[in-house]
Amino acid sequence: MAEIVTAAMLVIGDEILSGRTKDKNIGHLADVMTAIGIDLKEVRIVPDEEDEIVAAVNAVRARYAYVFTTGGIGPTHDDITADSISRAFGVPCEYDAKAYAMMEASYASRGMEFTDARKRMARMPRGADHIDNPVSLAPGFRIGNVHVMAGVPSIFQAMLDNVVPTLKTGAKLLSATVHCPLGEGMIGGPLADIQKAHPDTIIGSYPKYLDGTFWTELVVRARTKEALDAARAEVEAMVLRLAPRS
Amino acid sequence: MAEIVTAAMLVIGDEILSGRTKDKNIGHLADVMTAIGIDLKEVRIVPDEEDEIVAAVNAVRARYAYVFTTGGIGPTHDDITADSISRAFGVPCEYDAKAYAMMEASYASRGMEFTDARKRMARMPRGADHIDNPVSLAPGFRIGNVHVMAGVPSIFQAMLDNVVPTLKTGAKLLSATVHCPLGEGMIGGPLADIQKAHPDTIIGSYPKYLDGTFWTELVVRARTKEALDAARAEVEAMVLRLAPRS
Numbered sequence: 001m002a003e004i005v006t007a008a009m010l011v012i013g014d015e016i017l018s019g020r021t022k023d024k025n026i027g028h029l030a031d032v033m034t035a036i037g038i039d040l041k042e043v044r045i046v047p048d049e050e051d052e053i054v055a056a057v058n059a060v061r062a063r064y065a066y067v068f069t070t071g072g073i074g075p076t077h078d079d080i081t082a083d084s085i086s087r088a089f090g091v092p093c094e095y096d097a098k099a100y101a102m103m104e105a106s107y108a109s110r111g112m113e114f115t116d117a118r119k120r121m122a123r124m125p126r127g128a129d130h131i132d133n134p135v136s137l138a139p140g141f142r143i144g145n146v147h148v149m150a151g152v153p154s155i156f157q158a159m160l161d162n163v164v165p166t167l168k169t170g171a172k173l174l175s176a177t178v179h180c181p182l183g184e185g186m187i188g189g190p191l192a193d194i195q196k197a198h199p200d201t202i203i204g205s206y207p208k209y210l211d212g213t214f215w216t217e218l219v220v221r222a223r224t225k226e227a228l229d230a231a232r233a234e235v236e237a238m239v240l241r242l243a244p245r246s
Numbered sequence: 247m248a249e250i251v252t253a254a255m256l257v258i259g260d261e262i263l264s265g266r267t268k269d270k271n272i273g274h275l276a277d278v279m280t281a282i283g284i285d286l287k288e289v290r291i292v293p294d295e296e297d298e299i300v301a302a303v304n305a306v307r308a309r310y311a312y313v314f315t316t317g318g319i320g321p322t323h324d325d326i327t328a329d330s331i332s333r334a335f336g337v338p339c340e341y342d343a344k345a346y347a348m349m350e351a352s353y354a355s356r357g358m359e360f361t362d363a364r365k366r367m368a369r370m371p372r373g374a375d376h377i378d379n380p381v382s383l384a385p386g387f388r389i390g391n392v393h394v395m396a397g398v399p400s401i402f403q404a405m406l407d408n409v410v411p412t413l414k415t416g417a418k419l420l421s422a423t424v425h426c427p428l429g430e431g432m433i434g435g436p437l438a439d440i441q442k443a444h445p446d447t448i449i450g451s452y453p454k455y456l457d458g459t460f461w462t463e464l465v466v467r468a469r470t471k472e473a474l475d476a477a478r479a480e481v482e483a484m485v486l487r488l489a490p491r492s
Contacts, residue, residue: 015452017286018419019276020465026291030265040263042298043291045272048450052288075430076451077438117434136455152455173264184321188363192323204294205322206261209382209398219266 005038005170008060011045012053012071012081013151024153025070029160036164037172038066048072053084061088061146066167068160071151073140075117081148082141086125089143096124099139106137124148132162142166173202175221176232180239183207183214190238191218198231200224251284251416254306257291258299258317258327259397270399271316275406282410283418284312294318299330307334307392312413314406317397319386321363327394328387332371335389342370345385352383370394377405388412419448421467422478426485429453429460436484437464444477446470 009029015021026043033040041064046052053072061067072081086093099122107114121138131140131147133155140149140159149159180187184207195203201222208215218235222228255275261267272289279286287310292298299318307313318327332339345368353360367384377386377393379401386395386405395405426433430453441449447468454461464481468474 011289014448014450015465016272017276017289018280018421018467019273019278019286020280020421021452022273026262027265027268030263032265034264034266040265041293043257043263043289045289047287074451074453075434077434077441078450112431115431115435117438118431120434121431136460152453154455175264175266185358185361185364185367188321188323188366189361192363195323202260204260204266204324205320206267207320207398209400214382219261221264 003170005066005168006041006064007033007038007066007068008042008044008064009040010053010056010060010067010069011043011151012048012069013045014048014078016045016071017047025151025156028153028157029068029070032160032164034173036167037169038167039170039173048078048080050080050084050087053081054088057085057088057146061144065145067146068163069146069148070156073121073138073148073150075115075120075138079120082120082123082125085143085146085148088146089125091126091143093123094126095119095122096128096130096139096141099124099130103137131159134158134162171223173221173223174225174228175219176228178218178220178232178235178239180216180218181243182216182239184216186242187216187218187238190242191235194231194234194238197234198227200227201231203231203235249416251312251414252287252310253279253284253312253314254288254290254310255286256299256302256306256313256315257289257397258294258315259291260294260324262291262317263293271397271402274399274403275314275316278406278410280419282413283415284413285416285419294324294326296326296330296333299327300334303331303334303392307390311391313392314409315392315394316402319367319384319394319396321361321366321384325366328366328369328371331389331392331394334392335371337372337389339369340372341365341368342374342376342387345370345376349383378408380404380408417469419467419469420471420474421465422474424464424466424478424481424485426462426464427489428462428485430462432488433462433464433484436488437481440477440480440484443480444473446473447477449477449481 124141128141128143370387374387374389450465
């Protein structure tokens with residue numbers, strides 16, 4: 001059985017914490033991680049403050065196999081992710097020669113000035129690898145197990161597509177959903193018994209509520225098809241027993 | 247000048263980390279906090295694991311004036327928030343007499359069984375206060391500076407409406423947005439100079455990208471109208487200078 005591979009995400013940006021921008025990257029990363037068999041175990045949203053970013057990245061990079069960050073790698077003064085990650089790793093943050101040359105050539109070819117602000121986007125921790133940015137050129141970077149990507153969703157998604165093939169993935173968590181027309185209060189007891197009888201599965205119960213009606217989606221997760229099917233059969237039988245189809 | 251009041255949010259649930267459910271509560275809480283003058287400084291999303299919940303709630307409740315949690319207070323075995331918060335505070339998790347009686351009466355009046363699963367929803371840390379739930383009865387609770395609410399967005403929002411009037415709010419962060427038709431690379435230098443000249447403001451730059459076009463929204467934030475207006479005037483002048491209206 002393949003080993004379990006874990007990850008954490010760090011969302012960097014005052015604009016998410018103020019509500020001004022609604023995050024769209026957490027759900028996307030979660031979907032991709034689930035699809036490739038990496039367990040996303042924690043997400044933190046932190047402000048544009050160097051001490052906070054350093055403390056958070058050091059906390060999560062020590063605990064999980066991979067860390068993915070979004071936000072704070074643009075050209076303005078409030079983009080401090082590269083500096084913060086460098087400090088977390090104890091290395092200088094400096095112009096990356098390859099990124100600098102590539103961006104200089106690109107701006108020249110478009111007759112645009114390579115401003116000091118734009119040059120900021122060529123800065124990264126010494127020793128970092130590039131994460132290609134097919135949308136707007138300025139690369140993200142990887143250092144150690146930390147992958148630093150843009151906050152703009154279309155650019156984040158393109159960068160993540162370039163990162164995924166480099167990741168060691170684990171045993172995919174298989175899942176099966178059983179629709180239950182009853183609210184959780186009717187099924188909580190028997191469902192807990194099924195969970196106890198199937199410790200190699202994770203059985204989740206997700207209450208739904210709309211216009212006065214409750215129902216529940218029951219999700220069985222397991223690393224093997226055998227474990228999944230055994231628990232799912234019991235959950236389906238429980239639902240049929242408690243809510244017979246008319 | 248009013249003091250600054252801080253908060254953190256804890257989103258509890260495997261379903262958010264797996265991507266199965268897309269969180270809708272972070273953005274709502276962020277909007278409400280900004281509107282009432284509380285600074286949301288950190289958000290953590292943690293799995294349905296007691297050790298993780300206890301560690302996270304203890305980390306954030308020590309640092310911030312208020313903590314708001316969502317998720318894990320339903321009737322099923324994977325709803326372990328009440329137990330975890332109790333452990334974090336070192337108090338027993340037990341049936342709350344008032345919640346138990348209220349729920350027992352409500353189920354009886356509807357001719358429904360008060361199952362063991364439903365009884366779970368009357369459990370809370372000893373000494374906790376109720377947070378009323380006008381949608382589906384089972385209350386959330388407050389203990390110390392931690393407010394424990396439901397994960398279902400409509401119920402979370404209704405509970406939060408009941409919490410807001412109890413909060414001590416701080417100096418509202420005023421904000422003004424200046425639209426800038428240029429990408430960040432053109433404005434990063436001058437904008438950093440304006441930020442330096444106005445240390446009593448927070449100037450954010452939010453890059454936008456759609457179909458090959460870049461533009462930027464510049465947001466000035468300050469605790470006083472005077473500080474806001476002074477910095478905003480300089481940002482507007484900068485935009486006009488770099489991108490004169492035709």
